Amino acid sequence: GNGLVAAAPRDGYLTVMRVADGSTVWERDLRGESLARVWMEGGAVVFADADMKRAHILGRSDGRLISRILLRQPDPEHERVTLVLSDGMLYGPDRLAGSESVAAFDVSNGERKWRVEVGKPIVSLFEPKSGYLGVGLLGGDAKILNERSGEVVLERSDPSVRAVTAGVMWAGTLILRSTALRGPKQSIELAAFDIATGTEEWRRKDVTALSSGEEGLEVISGVIPAIIEKSKTEPNAKQQGATRIAAIATLIDVRTGADAGTPTELAGSGQGVSHNGDMVLWPGILTVGSMKGIQAMRVELTALPERGF
Secondary structure (H helix, E strand, O other): OOOEEEEOOOOOEEEEEEOOOOOEEEEEEOOOOOOOEEEEEOOEEEEEOOOOOEEEEEEOOOOOEEEEEEOEOOOOOOOOOOOEEEOOEEEEEEOEOOEOEEEEEEOOOOOEEEEEEOOOOEEEEEOOOOOEEEEEEEOOEEEEEEOOOOOEEEEEEOOOOOEEEEEEEEOOEEEEEEEEEEOOEEEEEEEEEEOOOOOEEEEEOOEEEEOOOOOOOOOEOOEEEEEEEEEEEEOOOOOOOEEEEEEEEEEEEOOOOOEOOOOEEOOOOOOOOOEEEEEEEEOOEEEEEEOOEEEEEEOOOOOOOOOOO
16 A cells, blocks of 8 residues: 555564565564564554454554554354454454454554444454445344444344355445355355345345455445356266256346346366356456466446445
């Protein structure tokens, strides 16, 4: 950000460098502190350990320590909840005496601004829209908070799934990404709810992968890039009408939940070539990564206007 990159090019040190020429602005000895993730937010550089329990806020210009924040993750049996940084604030889980909560900290000084109890174990934190913080809970519940005040402005429950892992608000609709259990297998589900009424608008149970970015779920020009699986029956010389599972790249229309355009089967699908979940939607091109290469497909998108909250 701002012509700088924060990274750990050598073990035990955090370095801020200029993108233009790679020169060092400052380097800080971490003095044994673990660094697994690093962010740049406002005038600060923030780094956290792999357990997301210890976060350090450093001044972006000089690397001085501004604050050290200790966070209490949910029950150890659950996965670690990734922290969210947005608009000068750091958000993380804060479990205190068995009470599941979310806390917000000002990255300019490390001061805690608010703490909100959410009632159930937290599975994920996400930013569904600028100015809002999403909290995905075990049991299929989701809460949307005002980032500045912590006020709960929206609650939705989807009891048919195991946990909410991401979400986005777009054009009056809340789209939630969740994990569901079908027998021993854990799968992805997408469901859309009308923000005003809570009515379920559509649901997709055939999704196997979505964009692997930090957001976990993104809407671009009114569509969600996704990989789905479909059974295909085709002639086979040894076994007439053999059935195989095909991996297909598609764009899901957020208004209807239907495929936008023509879904495209990935090269090598059903032949031992597996996609790795990497997807990027560029202007006119959808790229999908597999274990053997990158496949690019031409797409035509018409930008859809949002209709507010």
